[in-house]
Amino acid sequence: MNIETMLEREDVRQLVHAFTLLDGEREIETFLVDLLTPREFCDFAQRLHVARCLDQGESYLEVQAQTGASSTTVSRVSKALNGEYGGYRQVLIKQGDGE
Structure with a gap:
């Protein structure tokens, strides 16, 4: 879908x-x-943390080490952070973290 x-x-x-x-x-x-299940709740929180780190210019490897996220998660968040919908970007800006 x-x-x-x-x-x-x-x-x-x-x-x-x-x-x-x-x-x-x-x-x-x-x-x-x-x-959400507790695991889903933590997964969502981790993804936002990954987005924040990527937005601050950290490398994929640094983000993985800092957040514990998999390379797949970091890649997917990066794609969404720079993608057409801009949901992560909107939240980071409203939190005062985004560009």
Whole structure:
């Protein structure tokens, strides 16, 4: 399934909309705890850490060593960080970490 098709699914639209209904970090945190397994939660956090490191100009090897992420994860995050959707970039900018 391609990304555009996925984003058009009603269940995906409802999930995205659910985040807009939450007020503040605590509500988002509790929703994520219910939604994700502990491993998934940590995987998502690791990916954001990888994006931050890559954005700061660290090499793939440095990022792997610092975050514990696999080379595949670092590569995928790099592709997304510099890709057409820009989700990582938007978050890094809003957190004051991005260019």
